[in-house]
Amino acid sequence: MNPFEFVEPESLEEAVSLLTKEPGRAEVIAGGTDLLSELKDGLRRPERLVSLMGVEELGGVRWERDRVWLGASLTLGSLAEDERLSGEYPILAQAARSIATTQIRSVATLGGNLCQRPRCWYYRHPGFPCYKKGGVHCYGVNGYNRNLAILGHGASVMVHPSDMAPALIAMDARLESFGPRGRRTMALEDFFAGPNEQQMQEHVLERGEIVTGVFVSKPPSDARSVFLKAQDRTGEDFALASVAASASVSDGAVTRARMILGGVAPVPYRSQKAEEYLVGQAVKEVESSKAAELALCHARPLRHNGFKVILTKNLVRHAIETILKQ
Amino acid sequence: MARLSVVGRSVVRRGLEEKLTGEARYTADLKLPGMLHARVLLSPHPHAEVVSVDTSAAEAVPGVHAVFTPFDDEASGLFAGDMRVLDTRVRFVGDEVAAVAAETEEEADRAIELLGVEYRELPFETDAGKALRPDATDIHEGGNLWGGEPLVLERGDVEAGLREADMVLEETYVVASHSAAPLEPRAAVARWCEDRLTVWKTSRGVHQDRAHLSAALGVPEERIRVVGPHFGAGYGAKDESRCAMLAAVLARKAGRAVRLEYSRYQEFVAGRVRHGAVIELKVGLKRSGEITAIDNKTLMNTGAYLASGAGELRRAAQGGLYLYRCPNVRYEGRLAYTNSPVAGSYRGLGAPQGHFAVEALMDQSAKSLGIDPVKFRLMNHVGLEGQLGRRTSPRDLVVDTQPVEGGIPFSSNGLRECILRGAEAIGWGTAVEEAVEPHLKRGVGMATCIYRGGPGWESTARAVLQRDGKVDLHTGVVDVGQGSHTVLGQMAAEAFGCGYEEVRVVSGDSDVAPHSPITAGSTATFSAGLAVKEASEKLRNGLLDMASTYLERAKDGLDVSEGFIVAKGSGERLESVAVLASRMPGKFMDAEASVVPGSADYIVNSFAAHFALVEVDLLTGSVSVVRYVAAHDSGRIINPLAAVNQVEGGVSQTLGLTLSEELVTDGASGVTLNGSFLEHKCPTIGQYPEIETIFVETEDPIAPFGAKALGEPPSVPVAAAVINAVYNAVGVRFTEIPLTPDKVLEGLARKVEAA
Amino acid sequence: MRLTVNGRARRVDAAHHWTLLRLLRDVLALTGAKVGCDRGECGACTVAVDGQPVYACQMLAMQARGKEVVTVEGLASEEGLHPVQRAFLEEDAGQCGYCTPGFVMAAYALLLRNPSPTEGEIREALAGNLCRCNAYGRILEGVKAATGKMDSRPRPSRGQALRGNDGEGCG
Numbered sequence A: 001m002n003p004f005e006f007v008e009p010e011s012l013e014e015a016v017s018l019l020t021k022e023p024g025r026a027e028v029i030a031g032g033t034d035l036l037s038e039l040k041d042g043l044r045r046p047e048r049l050v051s052l053m054g055v056e057e058l059g060g061v062r063w064e065r066d067r068v069w070l071g072a073s074l075t076l077g078s079l080a081e082d083e084r085l086s087g088e089y090p091i092l093a094q095a096a097r098s099i100a101t102t103q104i105r106s107v108a109t110l111g112g113n114l115c116q117r118p119r120c121w122y123y124r125h126p127g128f129p130c131y132k133k134g135g136v137h138c139y140g141v142n143g144y145n146r147n148l149a150i151l152g153h154g155a156s157v158m159v160h161p162s163d164m165a166p167a168l169i170a171m172d173a174r175l176e177s178f179g180p181r182g183r184r185t186m187a188l189e190d191f192f193a194g195p196n197e198q199q200m201q202e203h204v205l206e207r208g209e210i211v212t213g214v215f216v217s218k219p220p221s222d223a224r225s226v227f228l229k230a231q232d233r234t235g236e237d238f239a240l241a242s243v244a245a246s247a248s249v250s251d252g253a254v255t256r257a258r259m260i261l262g263g264v265a266p267v268p269y270r271s272q273k274a275e276e277y278l279v280g281q282a283v284k285e286v287e288s289s290k291a292a293e294l295a296l297c298h299a300r301p302l303r304h305n306g307f308k309v310i311l312t313k314n315l316v317r318h319a320i321e322t323i324l325k326q
Numbered sequence B: 001m002a003r004l005s006v007v008g009r010s011v012v013r014r015g016l017e018e019k020l021t022g023e024a025r026y027t028a029d030l031k032l033p034g035m036l037h038a039r040v041l042l043s044p045h046p047h048a049e050v051v052s053v054d055t056s057a058a059e060a061v062p063g064v065h066a067v068f069t070p071f072d073d074e075a076s077g078l079f080a081g082d083m084r085v086l087d088t089r090v091r092f093v094g095d096e097v098a099a100v101a102a103e104t105e106e107e108a109d110r111a112i113e114l115l116g117v118e119y120r121e122l123p124f125e126t127d128a129g130k131a132l133r134p135d136a137t138d139i140h141e142g143g144n145l146w147g148g149e150p151l152v153l154e155r156g157d158v159e160a161g162l163r164e165a166d167m168v169l170e171e172t173y174v175v176a177s178h179s180a181a182p183l184e185p186r187a188a189v190a191r192w193c194e195d196r197l198t199v200w201k202t203s204r205g206v207h208q209d210r211a212h213l214s215a216a217l218g219v220p221e222e223r224i225r226v227v228g229p230h231f232g233a234g235y236g237a238k239d240e241s242r243c244a245m246l247a248a249v250l251a252r253k254a255g256r257a258v259r260l261e262y263s264r265y266q267e268f269v270a271g272r273v274r275h276g277a278v279i280e281l282k283v284g285l286k287r288s289g290e291i292t293a294i295d296n297k298t299l300m301n302t303g304a305y306l307a308s309g310a311g312e313l314r315r316a317a318q319g320g321l322y323l324y325r326c327p328n329v330r331y332e333g334r335l336a337y338t339n340s341p342v343a344g345s346y347r348g349l350g351a352p353q354g355h356f357a358v359e360a361l362m363d364q365s366a367k368s369l370g371i372d373p374v375k376f377r378l379m380n381h382v383g384l385e386g387q388l389g390r391r392t393s394p395r396d397l398v399v400d401t402q403p404v405e406g407g408i409p410f411s412s413n414g415l416r417e418c419i420l421r422g423a424e425a426i427g428w429g430t431a432v433e434e435a436v437e438p439h440l441k442r443g444v445g446m447a448t449c450i451y452r453g454g455p456g457w458e459s460t461a462r463a464v465l466q467r468d469g470k471v472d473l474h475t476g477v478v479d480v481g482q483g484s485h486t487v488l489g490q491m492a493a494e495a496f497g498c499g500y501e502e503v504r505v506v507s508g509d510s511d512v513a514p515h516s517p518i519t520a521g522s523t524a525t526f527s528a529g530l531a532v533k534e535a536s537e538k539l540r541n542g543l544l545d546m547a548s549t550y551l552e553r554a555k556d557g558l559d560v561s562e563g564f565i566v567a568k569g570s571g572e573r574l575e576s577v578a579v580l581a582s583r584m585p586g587k588f589m590d591a592e593a594s595v596v597p598g599s600a601d602y603i604v605n606s607f608a609a610h611f612a613l614v615e616v617d618l619l620t621g622s623v624s625v626v627r628y629v630a631a632h633d634s635g636r637i638i639n640p641l642a643a644v645n646q647v648e649g650g651v652s653q654t655l656g657l658t659l660s661e662e663l664v665t666d667g668a669s670g671v672t673l674n675g676s677f678l679e680h681k682c683p684t685i686g687q688y689p690e691i692e693t694i695f696v697e698t699e700d701p702i703a704p705f706g707a708k709a710l711g712e713p714p715s716v717p718v719a720a721a722v723i724n725a726v727y728n729a730v731g732v733r734f735t736e737i738p739l740t741p742d743k744v745l746e747g748l749a750r751k752v753e754a755a
Numbered sequence C: 001m002r003l004t005v006n007g008r009a010r011r012v013d014a015a016h017h018w019t020l021l022r023l024l025r026d027v028l029a030l031t032g033a034k035v036g037c038d039r040g041e042c043g044a045c046t047v048a049v050d051g052q053p054v055y056a057c058q059m060l061a062m063q064a065r066g067k068e069v070v071t072v073e074g075l076a077s078e079e080g081l082h083p084v085q086r087a088f089l090e091e092d093a094g095q096c097g098y099c100t101p102g103f104v105m106a107a108y109a110l111l112l113r114n115p116s117p118t119e120g121e122i123r124e125a126l127a128g129n130l131c132r133c134n135a136y137g138r139i140l141e142g143v144k145a146a147t148g149k150m151d152s153r154p155r156p157s158r159g160q161a162l163r164g165n166d167g168e169g170c171g
């Protein structure tokens, strides 16, 4: 690893100023579980790391009347093990528990999970000057693309690696950030940016802007949800595909539906077609395979990843059957 | 079987306590005074001439003491057949190009970045089949087909056998390259004292390593000492590489001790992988179930260098040639050089690939004939008498552990019992209990295995009785993690007549250890065991001579047992070994034995039958093994708990080859893409199935205390057992491993389309 | 920077870019935690920080400032092996041993949080540790045998930094 300076400010303002002082030379570090691999492989060479762990307001879970606030520095381990969270937002605990390993979850943070970089093999290999590293080429397009996108590709066929993102989007989470221009919130769905909009990052944050946390509204009492993740290896592995689904049912009919696909597109992919199909349907009439076809109707598999279309359809079907049974 | 007092007991594994407390030192834990840190540059090109290396910028980095390039005099030494210490031609992405040594790791990294290497790129080929086409660029002089012609082994007349058959089945099987990925990356520490070199390294054979270093560096063996500290395993894959040579050259150039550790990525690409293979298999069958012919054409990818490719190619043959009673068999094996990572030894050495094909096709044969797969095996497996035919090799010659000819019996053969007892344990023939969820389908499958039984190379051991009554056992054998020191210590204690705790094992240092071969081919227990047993018996004999004088009793009325001289027959304790030892005329008493293991009359082989109960997830395509039974004939088991550990570990490790591990090389660039533990998916404890181990303890007259090979056999039948179980679960015959979810989902989709 | 290692408060110099693993191995000569991957993917470097299992390779030394670090060297006491170590020894829970310190620490951290885990919980907690010898069967038995035997009393530590092998003379 190239030498750098490690600083640990105690306030957000200080952190932002440390990040913006010499633009381009400083990076945020939270748990470091993702960033350190990038630094060790020389993918990035910052001169300063600004740690967020000294900023108290970023930690913890805050329960409000009709929503909960999850701090950016909350570890995935705490998220998975928090009993009240598991009770009220089971989908979040399911997603958190599926991530990486006990050791990673002890230090990896929610903010870091949402801001983590692609896991594409060409991106992670220092030998390929790929598009997401500022190059011109996405090597995945014609290369070995088994693990890459089947939906929504643009200049890159990377897939977004986060498991927390689909689960949170399925709960209509809002993201809060703080930057040189102050505080703002946005729908988490709008936080993510595909390769055509952003080349060197996967979100819309401005330079020096920090994710401070995520708000999740209290789900309606009739809500149900599930997070499903398919992997090559249960345990330490990213998703080949994941599905986060939630729905509300009243009087035997679906009144609200969210169908978010992970691991299949450069951003968490919201399948509006499937959602539209589900809303208004009587539960007994729902054909889950029809919803699955709709969810994947825009799929354009690459040379080695046709199986992901089958896989994702299977997961969508199963997710719908599971939540409608709940 | 006679009851013994130390052999057959689960004594505590030697060295485990210091491993548990963190005290055990591995190569990378060693720190010598003034030691420098080395780094190595790997080729970014799959095939190129190194035209020049500009070292000036690298040498100018403060703290850099040595830079080593292919243009240095020390680079040209040849070892392991076709590899130079450093070469002006690089043959795969990952081939070592240059190395540096500096005061700190950062300085060494910096220097590597500043090396100005000019390459002239050459056409390359990573696919074994394509590398053998006439228009492919030669990777080594003499062409890409190793040896210039295929290895052909045959018995009887395969064409005639196929004509005779009522039915011929034919299939092509594909096995991907995957890495042994030992948890400890290879490492070496080198230091020169004047013209003597000492190397501490990740080693499974200090004497072989010394020979390689000597050949590569042009330094006589007497001036090289190789020490093997604790070894973070290799499963075969840590030999034949440049790591120690580079450390030694850098140390000489710098005049300082140097430590070189490979990074995890370097271990994946510049380490050794299992040979990828394409196996075209044909079997001729009679309606009665008799096998009339087995025809096997195997193509293996050895990567950029030969390493142990020759042995691999040979061992891939044996399943087809010898597992089934069959008069007409033929094997045609070809080994191709390609511009991909080097394939080397890895547990089972070709046999897992070969057995996968043979045992998958035999399962299909049974099905096609309407015979139960277990029954089909019982009808056809090779028996104690061996293959039919007349022995043609000279009768006074030690029988090859992998013969082709018939007419030679086995020294012992428990295959039938393995099949019967394994089938019973898995509940073969009874309905498989359904999974709770409808999208999980269960099935059972089985496969059998024949493997070399342990005779390897000449081995020497020395047993020394010290004045405190303890016995030092000197052996060159390195404990690679399988527990050989525990087992050899048990054998020495048993043969000498003392408690296990009284034996100390001295090993792993080429200066003091008697010459021993590498720990390979599952031969340590058998081959080194014979030498240990004989040396310990000689020592006991010497002690009895002394006891006879001292106690004034006839020697033939005396015996050594549990640390005492006892009267034969009555067992009365006459004197303790410790007291006698303290009266020895000299400082110690010793005995040495060198043994060429093997038999002129029998084939010594180990056998196994494995049974898997799997669950296939129709939604995700993932296959998990729920329950597994491994029945083994490895003769007498010296240490039951360690042996169970060995079998469980071998099965679990090979589930990686079967279901998840593949080292992927990018076709366009030749770059290995997934050289990491995250992306080369080795099994974790999460995938670990419930495994039941059964030992069919045959009595073997040749083996030391009857103990045959056990290290590799557990890895041999796994793939076929699992793949056959998947067929039983979902009705699709998969022929390519690893059987990852993509293959399963596509296979299931094809089945639906076909229906 | 200051931190506590195996019960002892330490002041050490560490470069900002050093990992905790490098600090432990190179400065404090605690080589029990191994380098298997240096990327947070294998578990060979597992130590406990404030009671939580972490990969020492994927954490900066600076991130452990002021924290309490326990390494495998800190488990055994003058009274002998730690119950986890004893159970592993009796169950033959290791082969080459390279993964062993990491497994011991992961099991230790699990039993601190959850003194009697189910088999499923054991598997989940240890899935971040690879054993390439695949001695998983014995390791599972080892953890099961240690279940309920953890003693939470502070134990006098058996020696701090074990001495490195300083090599031998010219030989």
Ligand SMILES: Cc1cc2nc3c(=O)[nH]c(=O)nc-3n(C[C@H](O)[C@H](O)[C@H](O)COP(=O)(O)OP(=O)(O)OC[C@H]3O[C@@H](n4cnc5c(N)ncnc54)[C@H](O)[C@@H]3O)c2cc1C
Pocket: A027, A028, A029, A030, A031, A032, A033, A034, A035, A036, A052, A072, A098, A099, A100, A101, A104, A107, A108, A109, A110, A111, A112, A113, A114, A115, A116, A117, A161, A162, A163, A164, A209, A210, A211, A212, A236, A237, A238, A239, B678, C039, C040, C041
């Ligand atoms: C072996 C392994 C397996 C994994 N498996 C999975 C998996 O299955 N599913 C999954 O979802 N993830 C997985 N991950 C990724 C893991 O979840 C992330 O590494 C982790 O969540 C990142 O959190 P961190 O706090 O360590 O972030 P860091 O590594 O500190 O930061 C990650 C990135 O986010 C930026 N960043 C961090 N916090 C903020 C913030 N508050 N505001 C702005 N930018 C910020 C950093 O600059 C950096 O670029 C795995 C990681 C590893 C190493």
Ligand code: FES
Pocket: C034, C035, C036, C037, C038, C039, C040, C041, C042, C043, C044, C045, C046, C055, C056, C057, C058
């Ligand atoms: S060395 Fe830290 S996880 Fe592998």
Ligand code: FES
Pocket: B183, B232, B233, B481, C094, C095, C096, C097, C098, C099, C100, C130, C131, C132, C133, C134, C135
């Ligand atoms: S015992 Fe060898 S890696 Fe676990």
